[in-house]
Amino acid sequence: MGAEYRFRSTWWLPAVPASRVFDAVVDLESYPRWWADVRSVRQVDGDTAELVCRSRLPYRLVIAMHREQQDPRAGHVRVRLTGDLEGFLSGDLQPVGEGTRLVITQQVRARKPLLRKLDVVARPFFRANHAWMMRRGHRGLAAYLA
Template identity: 80%
Template sequence: MAGAEYRFSSTWWLPAAPARRVFDAVVDLEAYPRWWPDVRSVRRLGDETAEVVCRSRLPYRLVIAMHREEEDPVTGHVRVGLSGDLEGFLAGALHPVGQGTRLEITQHVQARKPLLRKLDTVARPFFRANHAWMMRRGHLGLAAYLA
């Protein structure tokens, strides 16, 4: 991947949620708008693919097709391929810790949306901050949803 490329990693600690409950919530894309404020809509495109529309603090939205590549409740691994305004992948690994779960999220994407590509060199810090804000809200939303 060249230009407008981003790598993100986040760790979400969910102290009162067993790994299987977290796994079930993470793979249920259609429920995301109920707990993640920045996920505005999800539309199923097929058995393995859904269109997700996101918008956080900055005044643009991302339309992303997520295609299931891996979904293993035994190992706690999930991975989706991304296309549309972002191209790449998003992966999650769930680790039971006591009564809770640590969810490690990795994203490697390239911006395809023309506005993001055009502004990449000057707006990169804002895009990264916007992503961090979105992930914080997702973490808090999931914790509340599972409580």
């Protein structure tokens, strides 16, 4: 198959209730305000948005995110990804003390031809780029919710 990736990130947001974190995470249109790597968001329909992302490496990803599950009481959201990446992304929120832990799980296959072609040699750079992007998202969300 090739060009498949699994990622898991944990974001700790101290002194922010889970309900506020959940509201921010499901409000895709607000992402460019707090996540510098999300360059634009276009709402396609009530359950689907198209995001354009670019981090450190010189390529952009165009990804459609389609809501599959959204349960604010359980603190769970899952979206199906199509476009340059295909797979899923889920977020699980857990109140911890006066803060919130957000665990983000992604399982994707690169569909963008450049990523597929370079996968074998550039995989460490793609993984590092993803880690950088997630750190910036975590910092941006924490600042946005402060």
